[in-house]
Amino acid sequence: MRATVRGLRRWLRYVAGVLVLTGAVAAIVFPQAALNALQLPLLAVFSTTRMVVAYVFSLVFAITYGHTAATNKRAAVVLLPVLDVLQSIPILGFFPAALVFFVATFHGHPIGIELAVVFLIFTSMSWNMAFGVYESLTTIPQDLEAAAASFGLTGWLRFRFLAFPAAIPKLVYNSILSWTNGWFFLVASEIFTAGGTEFQRPGLGAFIAIAGRNGDTPSIAIGIGVLAAVVLALDIFLWRPLSAYSERFRMETATGREIPRVPSPYERFRWLPRLPRVRHWILARLQPVALGYHRLSLRFERSYSGHPKVIKDVRRIDLALFVVVFILVVSAGLFGLAQMFLRPLPPSAALLPSAAFLSFSRLLVAYGIALAWTVPVAAFLGESERASRYLTPVLELFASLPATALLPVIVGFALVLTASFGDAAQLAAILIALFSMQWYLLFNLIAGVRSIPDDLKEAARSFGLRGRTYWRRLLLPAITPSILTGSITAWGAGWNALIVSEYIVYAKQPFVVPGLGSLLNQAVFTAPDSEMLLLTILTMIVVVLAMNKLLWRPLFRRASQRFRLEV
Amino acid sequence: MSNSGEGVGRGSGVTDFHPIAKVSVGQILGLVEAIDEVGGVADVATISQEVDMELDRLGPILSAAEFLGLATVEDGDVRITDLSRKLLHANVRERKAIVRDIIDDVPVFHLITDMARKAGRPLSREEIIEALSARVGSHQAEDLFKALVYWGRYVELVRYDSQSEMLTLRTPSK
Amino acid sequence: MHPLLEVKDVTKSYFENGKEFKVLELVRFDLAERDFVCVVGPSGCGKSTLLRIIVGLDKPTSGAVLFEGEPIRADNPQVAMVFQSFALFPWLTVQQNVELGLEAKGTVLEERHRLARKFIDAVGLTGFEDAFPRELSGGMKQRVGIARALAIEPLLLCMDEPFSSLDPLTAQNLRDEILQLWANPDLPPKAVLMVTHAIEEAVYLADRVIVLSSRPGRMVAELEIDLPRPRNRKEPEFYGWVDEIYSLIV
Numbered sequence: 001m002r003a004t005v006r007g008l009r010r011w012l013r014y015v016a017g018v019l020v021l022t023g024a025v026a027a028i029v030f031p032q033a034a035l036n037a038l039q040l041p042l043l044a045v046f047s048t049t050r051m052v053v054a055y056v057f058s059l060v061f062a063i064t065y066g067h068t069a070a071t072n073k074r075a076a077v078v079l080l081p082v083l084d085v086l087q088s089i090p091i092l093g094f095f096p097a098a099l100v101f102f103v104a105t106f107h108g109h110p111i112g113i114e115l116a117v118v119f120l121i122f123t124s125m126s127w128n129m130a131f132g133v134y135e136s137l138t139t140i141p142q143d144l145e146a147a148a149a150s151f152g153l154t155g156w157l158r159f160r161f162l163a164f165p166a167a168i169p170k171l172v173y174n175s176i177l178s179w180t181n182g183w184f185f186l187v188a189s190e191i192f193t194a195g196g197t198e199f200q201r202p203g204l205g206a207f208i209a210i211a212g213r214n215g216d217t218p219s220i221a222i223g224i225g226v227l228a229a230v231v232l233a234l235d236i237f238l239w240r241p242l243s244a245y246s247e248r249f250r251m252e253t254a255t256g257r258e259i260p261r262v263p264s265p266y267e268r269f270r271w272l273p274r275l276p277r278v279r280h281w282i283l284a285r286l287q288p289v290a291l292g293y294h295r296l297s298l299r300f301e302r303s304y305s306g307h308p309k310v311i312k313d314v315r316r317i318d319l320a321l322f323v324v325v326f327i328l329v330v331s332a333g334l335f336g337l338a339q340m341f342l343r344p345l346p347p348s349a350a351l352l353p354s355a356a357f358l359s360f361s362r363l364l365v366a367y368g369i370a371l372a373w374t375v376p377v378a379a380f381l382g383e384s385e386r387a388s389r390y391l392t393p394v395l396e397l398f399a400s401l402p403a404t405a406l407l408p409v410i411v412g413f414a415l416v417l418t419a420s421f422g423d424a425a426q427l428a429a430i431l432i433a434l435f436s437m438q439w440y441l442l443f444n445l446i447a448g449v450r451s452i453p454d455d456l457k458e459a460a461r462s463f464g465l466r467g468r469t470y471w472r473r474l475l476l477p478a479i480t481p482s483i484l485t486g487s488i489t490a491w492g493a494g495w496n497a498l499i500v501s502e503y504i505v506y507a508k509q510p511f512v513v514p515g516l517g518s519l520l521n522q523a524v525f526t527a528p529d530s531e532m533l534l535l536t537i538l539t540m541i542v543v544v545l546a547m548n549k550l551l552w553r554p555l556f557r558r559a560s561q562r563f564r565l566e567v
Numbered sequence: 568m569s570n571s572g573e574g575v576g577r578g579s580g581v582t583d584f585h586p587i588a589k590v591s592v593g594q595i596l597g598l599v600e601a602i603d604e605v606g607g608v609a610d611v612a613t614i615s616q617e618v619d620m621e622l623d624r625l626g627p628i629l630s631a632a633e634f635l636g637l638a639t640v641e642d643g644d645v646r647i648t649d650l651s652r653k654l655l656h657a658n659v660r661e662r663k664a665i666v667r668d669i670i671d672d673v674p675v676f677h678l679i680t681d682m683a684r685k686a687g688r689p690l691s692r693e694e695i696i697e698a699l700s701a702r703v704g705s706h707q708a709e710d711l712f713k714a715l716v717y718w719g720r721y722v723e724l725v726r727y728d729s730q731s732e733m734l735t736l737r738t739p740s741k
Numbered sequence: 742m743h744p745l746l747e748v749k750d751v752t753k754s755y756f757e758n759g760k761e762f763k764v765l766e767l768v769r770f771d772l773a774e775r776d777f778v779c780v781v782g783p784s785g786c787g788k789s790t791l792l793r794i795i796v797g798l799d800k801p802t803s804g805a806v807l808f809e810g811e812p813i814r815a816d817n818p819q820v821a822m823v824f825q826s827f828a829l830f831p832w833l834t835v836q837q838n839v840e841l842g843l844e845a846k847g848t849v850l851e852e853r854h855r856l857a858r859k860f861i862d863a864v865g866l867t868g869f870e871d872a873f874p875r876e877l878s879g880g881m882k883q884r885v886g887i888a889r890a891l892a893i894e895p896l897l898l899c900m901d902e903p904f905s906s907l908d909p910l911t912a913q914n915l916r917d918e919i920l921q922l923w924a925n926p927d928l929p930p931k932a933v934l935m936v937t938h939a940i941e942e943a944v945y946l947a948d949r950v951i952v953l954s955s956r957p958g959r960m961v962a963e964l965e966i967d968l969p970r971p972r973n974r975k976e977p978e979f980y981g982w983v984d985e986i987y988s989l990i991v
Binding site: 154161 | 821827830832833841
């Protein structure tokens with residue numbers, strides 16, 4: 001059976017290849033005769049190429065960054081928090097910087113815009129992949145490391161035989177996630193207005209956006225259809241086989257089947273310092289330094305055992321240098337920040353708090369809706385093997401469609417449902433946030449339900465737990481950690497979705513709702529103001545970090561203590 | 568094939584690989600050695616104490632040793648056979664040859680080697696499991712396949728590439 | 742003429758919260774070319790740490806380890822290690838795992854294959870070259886570990902509780918095979934240093950047994966076991982030795 005499927009796949013691949021080639025050739029040879037729709041395969045090729053280029057860069061970045069952070073303890077002190085912050089900045093916040101840089105460097109030449117788009121996609125893909133690599137490398141079993149060291153595997157050999165294979169499972173998994181992210185931002189960035197000028201690159205995203213702007217429903221439908229086909233094709237021909245292949249690299253665990261888990265993003269916030277007891281905090285910080293110093297001395301003993309004086313001197317210089325560099329970097333950052341705040345704030349800054357509140361409430365509503373439907377569905381899918389076999393591929397396909405591509409559909413839908421444009425805009429914003437958030441929640445929940453040990457379920461059944469009691473005593477408590485993990489990721493996606501959803505142009509009508517996303521949009525595209533831009537991004541980061549520290553972290557700690565399933 | 572001693576493939580049919588399906592060569596050899604050390608015969612309880620293994624773990628290994636004709640069980644006493652003494656004094660290669668002769672007589676093993684010989688080409692994992700499922704049911708077929716590959720590899724009559732999942736026959740070295 | 746291995750007053754301490762925890766104290770012994778030495782002691786006495794120091798994976802706080810007169814280095818190709826948890830690379834086949842050390846040494850392809858096949862055969866795994874570790878039983882995995890260690894043709898084989906993850910029957914079977922390998926003059930290794938907590942195993946296998954006390958690990962005794970091989974656990978001299986070692990540890 002598997003052999004025939006493999007054969008089928010190969011055959012399909014050839015067919016797909018031939019189709020793409022024919023489409024591309026036809027589009028080139030008959031530009032006039034090529035209707036809008038015939039362009040689409042070529043546009044798809046363009047869009048996919050941008051994705052691939054960005055992905056290659058992300059891959060290289062993720063492996064280099066993750067490997068450095070995992071092997072160099074000192075670098076990790078700086079690299080990991082930086083990665084955290086990068087991951088929290090809404091992606092579209094990078095866009096203005098990229099635009100300015102690339103467009104200016106290439107003097108408005110299309111290459112500059114292409115590079116800006118690719119850079120944007122790169123920033124949406126890289127961070128979680130880098131984390132994945134880091135996590136893989138730091139969880140290699142000690143004995144395997146010892147074996148590698150004792151057989152002389154160093155440097156390149158160690159990378160080739162140990163580090164890289166160990167990172168493959170998480171890399172593949174995160175690549176799939178990254179591509180989903182990437183599509184979202186590709187579609188959002190292929191056409192945009194900045195400083196009065198409109199920039200556009202040929203691609204599926206531009207096609208759909210223009211169709212949306214003109215209210216051209218059939219074209220919207222075709223465009224989304226082609227995008228879906230590309231996503232599906234990639235899934236069948238690339239990601240599924242790769243996932244199956246990457247199983248070979250998984251470290252052996254007790255249980256047979258590994259349920260792919262979204263890595264807990266909460267773990268990244270370990271580095272945030274604890275606020276109360278500043279004195280205790282200072283003491284705690286000093287002790288590792290003292291310990292580290294002691295360890296350093298032992299380490300140098302190794303290399304320079306004959307020269308004690310040299311050891312001491314080198315130690316001192318090394319430590320001093322590190323401290324100096326660290327202080328320089330931190331003070332430069334603080335100085336720049338202070339400078340900005342010392343200047344009088346722009347008047348629109350007053351809008352920030354209310355904008356933040358409004359955006360937050362919208363996300364809250366979307367989150368509530370998402371929670372309301374994903375929990376029952378996940379419970380159903382997690383328990384029924386057959387239902388999940390049929391429904392999961394469908395859900396995965398929907399989940400991989402970027403919400404940005406669905407923008408025109410959602411707005412159209414909202415228009416139909418509501419009376420005025422204002423209401424439609426609000427509804428649309430919430431719906432878009434919902435679409436971005438719900439999948440993270442759903443898949444985490446499904447994994448959570450599946451990981452409930454069978455004997456607990458059997459015990460529940462034998463004691464007659466049913467209906468509400470079953471939910472209250474077993475199901476909900478057991479999946480609480482998954483709810484939290486999913487929620488953290490979902491909110492992260494939600495903040496990003498805000499930027500696209502609070503300012504939309506559909507059928508030549510602007511749909512704007514007050515909020516951080518629209519402020520950001522205005523600061524970038526319609527009324528360029530770099531200070532507002534920075535302030536808005538900062539506000540967003542502050543809100544995200546505040547939520548993480550005040551809400552998610554304590555909740556997570558309490559949940560993992562109380563609800564952890566000891567297997 | 569040479570005479571393999573008493574009691575191989577007792578019973579009928581294809582399912583008789585079951586006794587050695589989940590037991591490794593090392594365990595069987597270890598058991599035989601342990602009994603040899605106490606003089607060649609012992610009751611099951613003594614053996615269990617000697618090797619510090621519970622009866623439920625020891626049971627399958629005893630059955631396997633019996634199946635291969637390396638031990639006999641009578642009235643709760645386990646006795647090793649001449650064949651197993653021959654095995655104990657052989658080196659690693661000779662041991663393989665002895666086990667090879669025994670395994671080759673097992674019907675289900677024949678089934679697979681005949682299938683491969685008739686086809687004249689490598690067999691895929693699916694084909695073999697399908698053939699086995701027809702006799703023992705699909706869940707057992709999976710386990711049986713793994714056991715056949717294990718023993719087949721050990722006696723060097725089978726070559727199985729885990730990556731491409733293809734099985735071929737081979738002739739043992741030397 | 743240097744002895745093959747010299748362990749000179751090795752001491753190892755860990756520091757935590759500013760306090761010193763001594764794990765090993767002044768361990769001193771030598772190993773000659775045809776020795777089979779076992780280090781025994783209660784769990785937590787630091788014997789695994791000692792082995793790692795001897796192999797060069799860890800550094801002593803004071804003291805030194807010399808191999809053929811030179812300080813030991815982690816990737817010394819004359820010393821190979823076998824691990825309690827097998828430490829096989831799950832994504833490599835049996836043959837690729839065995840060739841690992843050779844690849845690091847830079848041995849050419851044909852020679853690598855030849856050596857790998859030779860030692861896969863020596864441990865009785867011919868036929869399993871293309872199998873992955875997850876298809877193997879525990880005993881077979883450890884055979885791969887042993888073949889991997891032998892493939893680089895070391896002078897000294899170090900083993901860290903190599904049989905403790907195996908069931909008793911497989912363990913006994915492997916013990917005999919290790920003795921066979923060591924006794925064969927055509928095969929490496931020349932010397933074996935093994936760490937174990939099973940005293941019977943030590944008496945069964947070793948020429949010399951070094952007994953460590955519980956933390957900090959101090960040498961309590963170095964005993965020469967002069968029983969002829971193959972040894973029988975039922976014989977009074979055998980369990981005489983076992984009793985003696987037990988009493989030394991307690």
